[in-house]
């Protein structure tokens with residue numbers, strides 16, 4: 517039985533146990549992977565205990581990747597160059613520190629055809645992951661590397677970091693690597709750079725893997741850039757650590773199997789329903805939630821629970837204030853997992869709300885034909901339909917293109933709510949196959 521684990525600060529969201537335990541299963545080995553939370557003061561003590569228990573080694577994560585170096589006997593050349601250790605091997609009574617993030621990042625970039633040699637690269641952040649990216653850029657002979665920090669004067673002098681304004685001044689970036697937590701769950705609404713900077717980039721690699729599509733990656737994809745997240749890197753660094761612990765060489769097919777298993781549904785497990793008022797989002801959503809054993813959330817209901825009736829908000833504070841409340845509700849809903857989210861008909865007018873929802877959910881447009889809406893929709897309590905049928909027609913025409921723009925799936929809801937829910941389940945099964 518191989519024993520290994522992860523030592524770090526907060527570990528409750530870690531995917532590492534899943535990756536390593538699956539690796540052992542696929543490789544016909546028996547193993548156990550432990551999560552060991554500790555503060556820096558007790559780091560050495562924890563390592564002593566783990567080593568005494570006969571562990572093959574441990575992975576190290578935030579915030580101990582640098583501090584742990586003081587507790588080691590030998591440090592590998594790549595870990596030494598980076599100044600951070602993410603994997604420790606207990607061998608013949610000695611503690612040897614490695615950095616497999618370096619291998620993981622190289623593997624991610626190679627796999628996506630993102631070349632470093634001769635390229636102009638920008639690395640966001642000045643922590644361990646940024647130092648790892650910088651070491652790789654140097655080894656691969658990138659033509660120019662900018663390490664970008666919010667406070668370059670505080671960053672390690674070795675990094676030669678510059679401020680974010682340097683990105684505005686540069687005219688072309690072949691590869692931008694995000695090595696900051698900006699955009700990571702639960703701060704999913706953040707994007708570390710402006711649209712103008714994204715526009716200058718050819719490719720973007722975000723080391724973040726939860727959510728799978730950060731705001732940065734969504735914007736990059738919309739602008740037609742090459743965009744990849746850090747999930748492959750996470751898997752590759754883990755399997756490289758296994759090579760160090762078990763002696764079994766890194767195998768790409770095993771890495772791919774583990775990666776494919778993790779790709780969905782964790783990052784995009786929500787189902788987000790959009791569509792016109794009266795198209796059936798709430799009813800269909802509740803049926804879906806029941807059928808799939810998902811939770812159910814309704815952004816309009818979330819707003820009313822906190823701020824009172826939507827009609828009153830419109831009357832007393834206006835639509836802009838309502839849209840702001842709706843954006844906040846969308847971001848809260850996007851932080852959930854395995855949840856059906858029913859939204860207000862006008863949410864597609866707020867791009868930031870849709871971006872947040874798309875990060876963690878598959879967006880389904882419930883397309884109810886206009887004639888049915890005209891016969892069925894009760895306009896009372898719907899501030900934007902106070903003008904009656906003509907207003908409903910105008911809204912339908914204005915919003916239809918937006919619904920289609922944001923939808924991953926379009927469902928024609930000409931029948932009953934139950935039929936619509938079944939169609940959605942079928943479509944999602946096809947997508948996730």
Ligand code: NAP
Pocket residue numbers: 578617620640641642643644645646664665666667668671694695696697698700708723724725746747749750751753
């Ligand atoms: P870290 O040591 O905490 O450094 C992150 C750096 O990002 C900080 O030094 C800071 O630099 C900057 N930063 C922090 N908060 C920010 C914010 N809200 N907005 C913009 N910049 C911010 O962390 P790390 O170990 O380098 O990891 C960085 C990211 O890479 C994390 O998201 C981590 O999950 C990810 N990562 C992924 C993998 C993988 O396998 N996929 C491996 C390693 C790391 P300045 O103050 O200088 O701006």
